[in-house]
Amino acid sequence: MNTDAKRVPVGVGLRRGPLMQQIEADHPDIDFLEVAPENWMRLGGAVKRQFESLLERYPLYLHGLSLSIGGPAPLDVDFLKSLRAFIDRYQPVLYSEHLSFCTDNAHLYDLMPIPFTRAAVRHVVERIHRAQDTLGQRLTLENVSYYTAPDAEMNELAFLTEILQQADCDLLLDVNNVYVNSVNHRYDPVAFLDALPIERVRYLHVAGHLQLSPDLIVDTHGAAVADPVWDLLGHTYNRFGAVPTLLERDFDIPPLADLMQEVAQIRRVAAGAHDKVLEPVA
Amino acid sequence: MNMDFLTLQSQFTAFIRNPEHAPVPEGCDPERMKLYHQLFFNNFDGILENTFDRTRAHLADDQWQVLVKLFFSTVPQHSPYLVDVPARFLEFLQEQATVPLPEALLELAAFEATLHECRMAEDITLPEAAIPSLDALLDCAWQPHPQGVLFESAFPVNLADFPLDEVPAEPTLLWIQRDDAGVVQIYNLSAASARWLVLLDAHAGSTPNVSLAQLAQEINVEPDSLTEFARAQLADWIADGVLIPALSHKGNATPS
Numbered sequence: 370m371n372t373d374a375k376r377v378p379v380g381v382g383l384r385r386g387p388l389m390q391q392i393e394a395d396h397p398d399i400d401f402l403e404v405a406p407e408n409w410m411r412l413g414g415a416v417k418r419q420f421e422s423l424l425e426r427y428p429l430y431l432h433g434l435s436l437s438i439g440g441p442a443p444l445d446v447d448f449l450k451s452l453r454a455f456i457d458r459y460q461p462v463l464y465s466e467h468l469s470f471c472t473d474n475a476h477l478y479d480l481m482p483i484p485f486t487r488a489a490v491r492h493v494v495e496r497i498h499r500a501q502d503t504l505g506q507r508l509t510l511e512n513v514s515y516y517t518a519p520d521a522e523m524n525e526l527a528f529l530t531e532i533l534q535q536a537d538c539d540l541l542l543d544v545n546n547v548y549v550n551s552v553n554h555r556y557d558p559v560a561f562l563d564a565l566p567i568e569r570v571r572y573l574h575v576a577g578h579l580q581l582s583p584d585l586i587v588d589t590h591g592a593a594v595a596d597p598v599w600d601l602l603g604h605t606y607n608r609f610g611a612v613p614t615l616l617e618r619d620f621d622i623p624p625l626a627d628l629m630q631e632v633a634q635i636r637r638v639a640a641g642a643h644d645k646v647l648e649p650v651a
Numbered sequence: 652m653n654m655d656f657l658t659l660q661s662q663f664t665a666f667i668r669n670p671e672h673a674p675v676p677e678g679c680d681p682e683r684m685k686l687y688h689q690l691f692f693n694n695f696d697g698i699l700e701n702t703f704d705r706t707r708a709h710l711a712d713d714q715w716q717v718l719v720k721l722f723f724s725t726v727p728q729h730s731p732y733l734v735d736v737p738a739r740f741l742e743f744l745q746e747q748a749t750v751p752l753p754e755a756l757l758e759l760a761a762f763e764a765t766l767h768e769c770r771m772a773e774d775i776t777l778p779e780a781a782i783p784s785l786d787a788l789l790d791c792a793w794q795p796h797p798q799g800v801l802f803e804s805a806f807p808v809n810l811a812d813f814p815l816d817e818v819p820a821e822p823t824l825l826w827i828q829r830d831d832a833g834v835v836q837i838y839n840l841s842a843a844s845a846r847w848l849v850l851l852d853a854h855a856g857s858t859p860n861v862s863l864a865q866l867a868q869e870i871n872v873e874p875d876s877l878t879e880f881a882r883a884q885l886a887d888w889i890a891d892g893v894l895i896p897a898l899s900h901k902g903n904a905t906p907s
Contacts, residue, residue: 413774415833475727
């Protein structure tokens with residue numbers, strides 16, 4: 370467990386199967402585990418016991434998938450109540466979701482970009498308030514990757530910052546997504562990071578991706594973190610401090626030892642950032 | 652900017668579901684919208700291939716693709732949990748007529764869906780209860796574990812390979828239940844054992860003698876002639892967790 374106040378807290382995503390078994394067996398030097406609550410809320414049997422056993426050792430972060438905070442259909446109140454019960458039971462450090470939509474009148478189980486319009490900002494802000502009321506806590510929302518977006522009235526940065534300000538919620542800053550979007554939509558990722566409100570950034574994600582062409586990257590979470598993202602992560606720590614950071618890996622998951630090399634790399638990048646700004650955030 | 656965002660969202664999802672019949676949303680890149688369709692479709696296809704891997708293996712690639720595409724584009728999913736999709740796919744398979752499927756394949760799909768449900772099921776909290784001695788098994792009330800499933804098929808769906816076009820003389824009767832280690836166990840049952848499990852469930856507040864008497868009547872034998880069979884079967888089922896002490900209306904185990 371992390372006892373160095375200046376060391377950035379680093380976690381990995383917990384998934385059923387070999388990775389979970391390796392974490393159980395090896396008790397790796399990580400600072401927290403992250404799970405998608407939708408994959409664990411209705412869990413039973415041996416896996417549930419293993420999950421609860423791991424939570425005696427590691428703090429828990431939740432990263433949701435199905436809230437559809439930007440969706441057109443009414444918020445699923447029953448789901449929110451189940452989520453609240455799960456949160457109350459396991460007391461995660463933080464619950465985050467995606468600034469996206471994954472439904473129309475039904476679920477599609479993946480993330481789509483909310484049209485960047487003023488009406489959409491109002492729609493999302495109102496839903497964030499209602500979700501926060503039901504969950505009894507502030508939402509932390511992630512900037513999502515996207516490949517194309519419909520007609521817009523503002524750019525991604527303006528849309529994101531407007532929602533953070535109006536909803537008074539926090540940001541899960543996905544550094545890989547910033548890089549992916551900067552390539553896919555041709556903007557300067559450093560300028561994007563520098564324009565984000567420092568006080569809202571509570572949590573970071575880094576992940577690997579798949580570059581299909583010079584101007585198109587798919588956010589796969591199925592590879593090691595790419596060099597440009599490591600560079601951007603260093604800049605992120607310089608600007609935002611030692612924000613807790615998750616190494617995301619959802620596909621082609623390598624042995625735990627390989628993941629731990631990337632965990633160590635995250636810590637090296639953070640340590641390489643300026644000492645003055647490396648005080649952990651609250 | 653001509654459209655409101657809700658219309659844009661609707662266009663976006665319509666294209667993802669069915670790119671051959673929906674226009675590209677205003678302002679979107681057509682090739683990248685196709686990428687969205689493929690990524691979303693692959694997500695559905697992945698969980699369905701994992702759950703129904705044996706059913707999938709019996710179908711030609713184009714048959715499977717037609718089925719999954721039709722399901723993906725036309726069947727709305729109202730659960731926030733992706734793991735609920737296989738159950739909807741089974742219903743879809745049973746109702747659709749686009750790709751005619753033999754009865755054996757539908758029953759295999761139902762079997763695979765049941766295994767998936769058992770793997771993913773939530774826990775039921777059962778009260779602690781002492782297991783009586785072997786001699787006293789017939790004097791206590793038992794019931795099937797509430798998370799077990801009695802599965803009946805005309806085909807031996809639990810076998811790794813079986814001919815789809817041959818209906819065996821006897822049906823296949825299985826008890827499917829996740830064990831303490833999280834492994835889904837499959838127990839073969841005789842017709843009499845399966846019927847007794849059903850009767851034990853129906854008479855869960857009584858000792859097994861009640862259901863045994865009914866079973867004896869149904870198969871036209873003297874109840875005493877079943878006692879040894881019953882004692883051995885009870886011992887096996889209790890050891891495997893197939894039977895648990897019957898729960899009273901207060902939720903307590905009730906030796907009677």
